[in-house]
Amino acid sequence: MGAQDISSRQFAALGRMMIRPLLLKPQWMNGLSERLLVSHYENNYGGALRRLNAVRARLAELDWAHTPAFEIIGLKREELIAAGSVILHEIYFESLGGHGDNPPVLAEPRGTLAQALERDFGSVHSWRVEFTTMAKALAGGSGWAILAWSKRLSRLVNQWAADHAHALAGAHPILALDMYEHAYHVDFGAKAAAYVDQAMANLNWERIDARYRMAIGKGTEEDHLFLPFGAPAQEEARISPEELKLALEDKGDRRPVLLDLCLPRDLPRRADMLAGASMHAPAALARWIEELPRDRPIAVYCICGFQVSGTAVTELRRRGYHARALVGGITAWHAIGGPTVPLDSSTYEEGP
Numbered sequence: 068m069g070a071q072d073i074s075s076r077q078f079a080a081l082g083r084m085m086i087r088p089l090l091l092k093p094q095w096m097n098g099l100s101e102r103l104l105v106s107h108y109e110n111n112y113g114g115a116l117r118r119l120n121a122v123r124a125r126l127a128e129l130d131w132a133h134t135p136a137f138e139i140i141g142l143k144r145e146e147l148i149a150a151g152s153v154i155l156h157e158i159y160f161e162s163l164g165g166h167g168d169n170p171p172v173l174a175e176p177r178g179t180l181a182q183a184l185e186r187d188f189g190s191v192h193s194w195r196v197e198f199t200t201m202a203k204a205l206a207g208g209s210g211w212a213i214l215a216w217s218k219r220l221s222r223l224v225n226q227w228a229a230d231h232a233h234a235l236a237g238a239h240p241i242l243a244l245d246m247y248e249h250a251y252h253v254d255f256g257a258k259a260a261a262y263v264d265q266a267m268a269n270l271n272w273e274r275i276d277a278r279y280r281m282a283i284g285k286g287t288e289e290d291h292l293f294l295p296f297g298a299p300a301q302e303e304a305r306i307s308p309e310e311l312k313l314a315l316e317d318k319g320d321r322r323p324v325l326l327d328l329c330l331p332r333d334l335p336r337r338a339d340m341l342a343g344a345s346m347h348a349p350a351a352l353a354r355w356i357e358e359l360p361r362d363r364p365i366a367v368y369c370i371c372g373f374q375v376s377g378t379a380v381t382e383l384r385r386r387g388y389h390a391r392a393l394v395g396g397i398t399a400w401h402a403i404g405g406p407t408v409p410l411d412s413s414t415y416e417e418g419p
């Protein structure tokens with residue numbers, strides 16, 4: 068089997084947790100900086116994911132009968148902490164962001180979740196007061212403020228969590244607010260309360276509501292809500308960072324050609340690139356498309372895997388090229404620990 072034949076499902080079957088892309092546009096959030104959000108995503112979420120995969124790999128090769136108990140317990144403890152961190156960070160990041168290409172707007176929960184909050188807390192306002200006060204009470208410490216659905220308790224609960232492994236048994240987290248200092252220190256210093264208010268002003272209630280409906284078994288076909296805005300809709304037009312990393316180990320003609328696309332206004336946001344990639348302006352497609360081979364796979368990436376790579380891949384595929392867009396862009400590539408080299412923009416087209 069060639070490297071490019073390995074699908075996401077097969078990675079999962081191997082016990083590997085795969086990165087989830089950012090759904091928020093980090094440069095357009097209200098009062099949460101790109102520097103903070105991207106560092107948090109790449110280093111803390113990505114770090115937890117890398118740690119989890121490393122622990123799982125160690126567990127997979129463990130001689131259980133002859134390993135000392137303290138080593139087994141140590142690994143299992145690390146596995147639990149890393150898995151909790153990965154899952155809660157995914158819920159956190161997916162709970163933030165605007166709709167499509169728009170920045171977030173201060174909104175209230177609607178639909179099924181709003182009714183459930185009214186039922187269980189008296190009103191949405193009462194829930195919000197309780198949730199934010201609980202989160203602010205974690206200032207100076209660390210942990211998570213979680214809104215979770217408990218089937219056994221038959222209600223939504225605001226749950227305090229002292230760390231990544233602290234959960235209400237059997238409950239489904241709907242919304243998770245990261246109260247570790249790394250989630251806010253870059254922008255807010257020690258002012259955790261200001262961070263809580265700002266995070267609450269960036270919530271994407273459509274996705275949180277969808278998560279609640281999935282938790283109570285009433286979720287429908289809403290995969291589009293959890294796909295980066297502008298990414299190609301067809302799965303075969305996308306490539307995960309893990310698949311790309313493996314595909315790049317191929318030295319033959321199945322190794323993907325790497326295309327780095329960046330809008331002129333986004334050039335100042337860039338510092339590095341994938342080794343061997345050539346960098347181009349999306350608007351100059353008519354010029355750079357001539358360089359692309361028709362008999363090789365092509366992997367196209369941009370900063371976060373939104374419409375810059377998505378639009379180009381759709382066009383390339385329409386013209387018969389074997390192009391796929393990197394899910395989550397170079398940001399997700401960083402988060403899985405993918406190697407990069409300093410940015411070389413010598414191939415970038417000037418002007419229209």
Ligand SMILES: [Fe+2]
Binds near residue numbers: 107111156245247249
């Ligand atoms: Fe975090």
